[in-house]
Amino acid sequence: MSRDNKYDRLKLENQLCFPLYAASKEIVSRYKPALDELDLTYTQYLAMLVLWEHGTISVKDMGKLLYLDSGTLTPLLKKLEQKGYVERRRDSSDERVLNVSVTETGLGLREKALGVPDKIACTLELNSEERAFLCKILHKLLGE
């Protein structure tokens, strides 16, 4: 057993941030095969989840839900528009606001996406108790 060292706290293995960062990337990478079939990246998938649930939403509100700003969302939503999954239209009562809506094509994609969560879940070797606890702690970290 090595003696305590003042530098121990700077060891990679003693960081909580690092496994969080690494696990997040790991999970995202597990989505790739399933999302490739939908022609979506992970972040685009998150945006589609929001749109499937809300139908129409402003860029600002989507940003609040996903913790993303316009610098990320603007180009991403333009790409989703190019793919034909969403429409972007200024709000008629407030031209500053851009409303994003799912198209018919985008709604069709929802059917194909139904199988995605299960495909990922089965690669995670966590039982339901662990999942619940992890979820609770993460939301606490997010200040919710």
Next chain:
Amino acid sequence: MSRDNKYDRLKLENQLCFPLYAASKEIVSRYKPALDELDLTYTQYLAMLVLWEHGTISVKDMGKLLYLDSGTLTPLLKKLEQKGYVERRRDSSDERVLNVSVTETGLGLREKALGVPDKIACTLELNSEERAFLCKILHKLLGE
């Protein structure tokens, strides 16, 4: 209480991946003020953690520890070299290998970094039990 819907599993709130992704970004952002003082980004900080611990390490081995590939590490290490924190030198016994070493300046930075973990930890409202459990689950997700 709304009736179960086949689309429920696609709701953002029912994804485990999302809070993981969001929490990871949140924690990284909390490092920013402390790391700005060291002139390091978060990923550069991770690289320095590895280097402080190992002194010298190949790009490949650093990549294994950090789950990063040469596409990310090569430009990052060149930046750390520009800042004077590391040296990059081909291995004399195998010219394919690039060894990265901390410089004196980089070692000096270690002293300034000693306070970083505590600055972050105190912003996380987790008790030690929660921290331990989170750590355990994350390592399980990482397959360790």
Next chain:
DNA sequence: TCAGATTAGGTTGTATACAATTTAATCTTG
């Protein structure tokens, strides 16, 4: 009402991430 403040998106610049490919060095095997 109208000038200054605020707000919502968009743009620019920097820094990751990672897949796919390339290059040079080393290894392996007939």
Next chain:
DNA sequence: CAAGATTAAATTGTATACAACCTAATCTGA
């Protein structure tokens, strides 16, 4: 030993992220 396989980095291309700034629209109060 020499050709093909393998390996380690580097490079290229695409897609985030986010800070800082810009622009246009809207709001607010004297």
